[in-house]
Amino acid sequence: MKELLKEILKTKTGLFSVSVILLLILSSILAPWISPYDPYEINVKAILAPPCLSHPLGTDLLGRDLLSRIIYASRISLEVSIVAVGISTVIGVFLGALAGYLGGLVDEIICRFIDVMLCFPTIFLILAVIAYLEPSIFTIMVVIGLTSWMGVARLVRAEVLSLKERDFVIYARLYGAGTFRIIWKHLLPNALAPVLVSVSLGMGQAILIESALSFLGIGVQPPTPSLGNILIEGKETLEVAWWLSIFPGLTILIIVLAFILLGETLQDVLNPKKGKSF
């Protein structure tokens, strides 16, 4: 693990993405102490103030400090994506491993299920489910998780398929180890690398979906700040307050870019045979 981190930090992209993600984690944990203002505090004297010394990124329609809101919003994005990716990874690994190891009818059914799920464009599926539920942070975490496990499942299945005829697995089976023990103790640890890559890419994807949903008004609900719902105000004030659109959007872009580049770097480090991306 330490070796892996060292390899990642050797590349420019790895250094960039790890720094951004560390910064994000730190600012999320320390949010109450490092944000200059209370993100909910309304200040009628500073409505739509442009970036200045007391408000480095300006203020919004209610005079709330944008920097503080972005710090809290990133924290929520991080929470949502961690839970969502957690759910999708657990489902994906479970179904993928089962399909790959058991084969036959189970494999056929799970693969069909994946095919079917992939026919629904994620956003449409999420919208349809959310229409029945109250939009909240909890809802979108779960819904994003439940609708984005198909990639991981396919990946793990392929990995398990290529591993299960290897000697060490056959020995384990001869030794009398049960299905779940073999999957858990022998197959999954060896399939960890591609799962790590897909977790990293999935984090970026989940943050994109969460912010898009919040922007459409069906994700995180105001007054709770989210990078997407700050941009709703940004759209309304496009002509007078550029900072309300530029900064939250840029924040999403940088965070997502960091997760995607981390995934790519991981892939290069774990799989040096393939052509490097940089």
Add this chain to the structure above:
Amino acid sequence: MLKVLFKKFLSMLITLWGITIISFFLIHLAPGGPLSPMTEFNPRITPEYREKLVKMYGLDRPLYEQYLKWLKGVLTLDFGKSFSIDERPVWDKIKERLPITLLINGLSLVLILLIAVPLGVYSALKSGSLPERVLTFLSFVGYAMPSFWFALLLMMLFGVKLHLLPISGLHSTIGYEEMSTLQKIWDWTKHLICPLLVATFGGIAGISRYVRNSVYEVLYSDFVLFARAKGLSERRVLFKHALRNALLPLITILGLSLPGLIGGSVIFETIFGIPGLGQLMWQSVMARDYPVIMGNLFLIAVLTLLGNFLADLGYALADPRIRTGARKK
């Protein structure tokens, strides 16, 4: 060849059946449905509303009966009536919006191919050079760019700063009737530029990267080495040998990227006020117009499935190994 197609067709039918099951399952999340403990206490849904839902989907009858009734409706394109004030049949609402969404997504697919393929081939050929590294980095930015933010930036640039392009709707509302055909086409074009840019941007990143990797791999394969060893010109090696093999899988990738493309419609149609299926979906979710939501979702899934099937067909027709029935061992 025929056997392959028949197999594909059969598996498409099975997937279609799966789509009906999932859609049917979702309906049962509806208030009053057997799977709806979460929505039971939803304050936004009144008892009358619930009753309307129960009646429409027959939620009080046995499951298989409900499924058969729903399936019969779906197969005859009868998705019920909208819950909005106009109470129009869902299919009518979808029918008038479908061409718009198909037009924009079709155009953007063409644009994506025209831009992404040359970009990808260039990147593979010049692998390691500065322009290639810049392009690769840009393609990651393209991946990570939230499409709705990109739309906002375009609005800011073209609409607010430069006053060059309209940023809402499909055509002008004032004076549109009096325009000549040519003027109308020009008016549409101007309105479509921003939405098309948004629809195309994300796709370029993914596809160009795919093309780059695929061409890169083929360029170092044995048969290209052999073609070079024969003394063929670089040009001939590239166009006659490498690209043909590298670009073939692109057909499948395009089929697979369909859901993403269509999903993007929700974002740019909502932002730019374009009356397509994406906007309809968003509006009906906001209004909790369940029949429209479910009809829309089902139709989009079927369209995606059809797109994938066509891609499979195209692949089978284009790949001589499948076309002639010869099997690679």
